Amino acid sequence: MGACMALCSIASCASCLCGSAPCLLCGCCPSSNNSTVTRLVFSFFLLLGTLVSVIMILPGMETQLSKIPGFCQGGTTIPGIENHVNCDVIVGYKSVYRMCFAMACFFFLFSAIMIRVRSSKDPRAAVQNGFWFFKFLILVGITVGAFFIPDGTFHNVWFYFGIVGSFIFILIQLILLIDFAHSWNEVWVRNAEEGNTKCWFSGLLFFTILHYALAFTAIVLFYLYYTKPDNCTEHKFFISFNLILCVIVSVVSILPKVQDAAPQSGLLQSSIITLYTMYVTWSAMTNNPNRECNPSLLSLVSNVSTAGATPTSSPGTVQWWDAQGIVGLVIFLFCTFYASIRSSSNAQVNRLMQTEEGKGSEGCEEVGEDGVRRAVDNEEDAVTYSYSFFHFHLFLASLYIMMTLTNWYKPDTSTQAMQSTMPAVWVKICSSWLGLAVYMWTLVAPLIFPDREFS
Template structure:
């Protein structure tokens, strides 16, 4: 693809007006889809900025700025803490922006509301607002800000972990439904798609079993009784959920349930269990993956180095976050009017500049159809704008905690301690995740007067 094509494709994801101006070669897009992807990309960009700010080169340069380091005991302590200092403030700025948007978007019912234009456009203005929040955040004095903001991060991170499970369950059900549909199209009891579905399910369960064994070996040593309790309890929960998902009564009430969804939820619960144990404050019971691979154990409860390097659990968490946020942005919008032509759903189609009104040109053989941007929200919004921005607020806090390894930064002393609270946030999230998935299995059986499909 040429550079111009790439640029126009990117513009299509940023706003509908840009799409109508320069996206003639792009596939058609909807306002609701493009806007959600754009906000997701904004948060990804903020994450990249935060990662860059944690690099030693950037920290060394910022440490040269007098007012920044005056609030620390020494320049070396300032340089050591600056990575977390900047991550907390970048994500504070993002939270302020998303909370502001959530307030402004309260009560928007359709795209005829003038505020809908602010949701789906004015990206240059919104970029300036984010920049203003970012600059202002850097003038927040150190004091107790980081310690207090960390607890906001724990609360927001906890909420987003639960939201991630909702996205994950939706993905698992959609995945299972598509493969079952293909399996039924084959018309064979043990055809190709049945084999693929069974193989994927077995593979994921094998990964879960391997994870359990490794966690018992490296995190369940003598003196780590709490870790053993976490691993054993969550293993039992995964087994129970898997058995429930294939019970005849559950299958009858909820035909879409199955072992594939249980395997996906199980591996997520195992990830949360592992992440919780890496946040343990007990020495010898919280090895990082790098320590396991290298055989070098860190017996300190503190992060001895700069405190600005990502641990393995945080890296996995960020990857999962990016995948699920992008999936939720595309899949939810994709369910709006996919089975009917845009005109049948009341969408507004706009041809690209220069071809508006030239429908006859498109109808001629070999004619190039103009790029279409669909306003799919004239009759009603495809998603709750305010709730969407509150979700992104929680996502910002979750990313902030991942980038700082869920550690408790002590600004004046530049000590980065593992947090007992973070451990319980993660492990309790795993239990709530199991309860939520269990409810999706039994709800159709309990609430017989409700339609869950």
């Protein structure tokens, strides 16, 4: 998409800033649906805010800003000019909280505005699919205003908003992974039936074994490094209980009755869900304030005792770039991109994600001067996704990014530092259990309700 935009002239793209979503492609990318392009652009807004947050939390950023003459309080000064900017607010975890607060407000606003939009004929659909320049200005304005919020109790209050929102977003990530796994399995099985059966089924078998092998390896490492013979009882319970649950859903997915009722189910999906559950379990254990049960990755790799990921360089510094944070960001990027382009054939997941792929307008195309047919509006009859739910999903994603970049640490206003807390551990673990329950439902629902359509 970026390549397509780069090929267009600046004047042509500028003229599209107040127009519809496909116009942002400037006619360079054929067959671009209104619904898909709009989701991609809003996701780009989210990723842009994430990039800004990452830059502002990088180590040494405050030092670099203080070198700008007349910018930071206490930094380099210009004779006759007083430094007015408190650079402590625009770097570190405080900047992440404010940036993500602005993005959350932006997407929540649009989620409220777009409630019950049924088709592109609704006047609000024009706001959803156009006026990008003004929407960008609104986001910038909210961001600037967020940095003027007094410290007070803002960080503590917003921390709990982040906890709840991230809990829900983890479940949405799992739903998207379930959808991706079902689509992957369906496509490869269809290819096996139509072409080289041995090749495609070998591929399915390989990735299934690979996912289970990675999950089993993770479990062994968890027992070795995140438990102690006479301590870490919670970790032993988390690992063992989640292992049992993953075995149960894997067995259920291949039961003959389940296979008859839901032919799309299989071990490939279960292996992906098992691996993701192990990631969430690991992520939860890395937030345990008991450092005896939570060794840092650095100490595991280089035998250097660093007492976990708690920052020691300066108060309020958060090392988001540990392994757990990086993996979390990678999964977040994948799910955000997939949510923007997804076209699911799984009715259950569509209901859970509030999408209706394939029910939009079929023939709404425009022929360009070059004779190439390009889709412009595929939602004249009905929207292909819930506008409101999509923005609510990005609202939750903003909170998840905030918690991921700050390692789910709780701000301590008395010391201006960040500390691990057990509530973050239980939020993640409970989300893994509820996520497995959702996956189990996708397996047994067709069996319990045989008269309903779940294909």
